[in-house]
Amino acid sequence: GENVEQHPSTLSVQEGDSAVIKCTYSDSASNYFPWYKQELGKRPQLIIDIRSNVGEKKDQRIAVTLNKTAKHFSLHITETQPEDSAVYFCAACLTSGTYKYIFGTGTRLKVLA
Amino acid sequence: DADVTQTPRNRITKTGKRIMLECSQTKGHDRMYWYRQDPGLGLRLIYYSFDVKDINKGEISDGYSVSRQAQAKFSLSLESAIPNQTALYFCATSDNRRGETQYFGPGTRLLVL
Numbered sequence: 755g756e757n758v759e760q761h762p763s764t765l766s767v768q769e770g771d772s773a774v775i776k777c778t779y780s781d782s783a784s785n786y787f788p789w790y791k792q793e794l795g796k797r798p799q800l801i802i803d804i805r806s807n808v809g810e811k812k813d814q815r816i817a818v819t820l821n822k823t824a825k826h827f828s829l830h831i832t833e834t835q836p837e838d839s840a841v842y843f844c845a846a847c848l849t850s851g852t853y854k855y856i857f858g859t860g861t862r863l864k865v866l867a
Numbered sequence: 868d869a870d871v872t873q874t875p876r877n878r879i880t881k882t883g884k885r886i887m888l889e890c891s892q893t894k895g896h897d898r899m900y901w902y903r904q905d906p907g908l909g910l911r912l913i914y915y916s917f918d919v920k921d922i923n924k925g926e927i928s929d930g931y932s933v934s935r936q937a938q939a940k941f942s943l944s945l946e947s948a949i950p951n952q953t954a955l956y957f958c959a960t961s962d963n964r965r966g967e968t969q970y971f972g973p974g975t976r977l978l979v980l
Contacts, residue, residue: 755926760909763907786967788967788968788969796973797957797971797972797973797974798910798957798971799971800968800969803967803968843909843910847967849967853915853917853923855900855912855915855967855969856912856926857909857910857911858909859907859908859909860907860909
């Protein structure tokens with residue numbers, strides 16, 4: 755079946771450095787790619803998303819890039835801060851026809867002060 | 868997001884017992900979802916419902932059933948609980964008119980002994 759691979763599973767960076775999390779999806783029909791942040795003991799919350807007709811999207815210190823040919827998409831966080839420490843999940847979704855919303859296995863990001 | 872609530876928040880039950888997890892939302896969203904979260908496996912979709920008369924199986928529906936009692940309520944049942952159903956369960960909602968962002972409830976932590 756379809757799956758989403760997410761790497762790395764854990765990532766430690768120094769405060770102020772950049773962090774990159776990568777995901778690869780298998781279903782070429784996927785057309786929507788959200789990223790969720792889950793702080794310890796909390797619910798997942800959307801931080802940024804991108805649709806298949808766009809290659810890159812930025813929101814302040816966060817950006818997402820999409821390479822449809824390679825079926826890769828990545829989350830980039832610049833100038834990391836301690837409050838960025840959380841688990842981040844990517845998802846690859848098919849929002850038309852047979853609905854699919856498949857999450858990656860998560861990346862635990864630790865920002866060291 | 869206080870607009871999506873789940874009850875109970877924690878539950879301990881025994882193998883073979885029937886248990887129901889409830890989800891309510893005041894966001895007016897038409898779509899509702901049930902996920903389970905396991906360490907290292909991310910979030911996996913159990914069932915989803917696009918309106919009151921629409922119920923669909925997700926990736927891992929075996930051993931679960933759902934009921935969409937009203938637009939605002941979506942319940943998940945375990946007819947005969949087993950230990951490998953021990954997990955954190957999240958309900959989520961989305962608004963078909965406003966894109967694919969999913970809004971998660973606070974989660975229900977279930978332990979099956």
